[in-house]
Amino acid sequence: MSETFVNYDGSITASPRQLVRPESVEEIQAVLRDPARYPGPVRAVGSYHSLTPCASSDGAMISTARLNRIVSIDPAAMTLTAQGGVQFIEASRALREQGLQFMTNIEIGNMTLGSAACCHTKDGLDGVEYGQVSSYVTRIKWVTPAGELAEASESDNPALLRMMRSSHGLCGVIYEATFRVKPIEAVHFTYHPRPVDELTQAEVDEYIDSSEGLVAWTVGRTVVFQQRHKIDKPGVLGSLQSALRRRLWNFGDAHVGHLVDELLRNQTLRDAVRGGVFDVTRFLYSTLHLFGGITLLAPDKTIDYRGTPASAKYAFTFWAFPRGRWLEALRAYLDFADEHHKQTGFRCNMPCGAYRVHKDTHGILSYTHDQETFSIDPIHASTNDADWHRFLRAFNDFAHQRGGIPLLNQSPFVERKHMEAAYGDRWFEFSDWVRKSDPAGRMLNEFFAGLLSERKADPARVSG
């Protein structure tokens, strides 16, 4: 009998015929080697916090939940090695006990390290050197689609490691990964609100160039630039400030957005109250600006969403834009969102995020492979998925037309034409590699089958 597997916000449901929770590498091999008992597609699944059906299968799903052991922390080599099912927040706690932290302390604490090693996970604030978590993976061990053991590292087959960092579970199940780490850092965040209609490209460049790490929050037509600055010590208020910040993000914004949409069915009233909520949010950011910002230890950025009630859950989409085109794209996005609201009555009920991420060629599908990017991430606590999903599809058209770059696990309803336009030749190269690595399509689910591309035969060669 099939079990149901549901993603974080309940928008994606999978009913695999076999859902297995292996505790050893041999058990993973046994699944991949036995198509009669474990029908394809075989998909690895971590915490299923993805926003696309990338991990879904109606054949077999391998949950990594029981592969949850930290193998070693090596303070001399500055690395952490863990099994694929360890959650980021657990690994972060273990590192902290030794005065260490990940290179990039992302918000999402419940992502598993197997997924982190091979997906598009990123952070703007802590992306001092690179923003993508997989860029700091120095070694990956996995079980291939045929059930064999494989391994690649920076010293032994770096070219294969570059492919695996983008593999999204298409070329094997990662059972162990090693990440670079560093001594724990205290950071200070400053907040700079600016009316979007007054902003100039020169100002945006100044914010970007003067930031170690940068995200921006757009509330109504105000952009708040949040900059990261490394400091020596967090000060006495550090832990209180980080707890308050976690609580606000994990509960406050999404919960209020959800509540307003749930309770107020009259659109005029709902829009007015939502406008009031956005005024309060803007006031909070202005207060943070006046008081000089907040200070915390970098790992305190990471949030454990395990206890989040349904009413405080949110979802988002993410498309990146070359930094020089971001301001123009953001202004156009705000106009697009107004027009969409006029036509459908739908508007996102949370601030729109933006992550600055440095140029980075560590993975074949790095979305900043060719240039530094700044993103546009509409965020929403949904009470009506049909409305939210219609918005997401319209936003995809908007972002695609403006040269945006989508992510495979964080841009819902992504299509092949989006991937081809955004990743160009690298998408075709990746598609070829997936077919070569898994010729029988043992791990290829419907989602990825609809996305992978094939190079058209060269007509000159065929006729010649």
Ligand SMILES: Cc1cc2nc3c(=O)[nH]c(=O)nc-3n(C[C@H](O)[C@H](O)[C@H](O)COP(=O)(O)OP(=O)(O)OC[C@H]3O[C@@H](n4cnc5c(N)ncnc54)[C@H](O)[C@@H]3O)c2cc1C
């Ligand atoms: C509330 C919330 C906040 C978020 N915040 C952020 C954020 O700050 N930054 C960010 O980048 N993302 C964020 N995300 C998105 C999320 O972090 C990523 O989608 C992440 O990859 C999810 O990890 P997971 O363990 O749940 O992977 P899953 O969703 O379970 O799987 C993701 C993909 O990885 C593959 N996979 C999983 N485990 C393995 C393995 N062991 N071997 C091979 N393949 C594997 C799956 O097949 C699938 O293709 C957020 C999501 C939510 C819901």
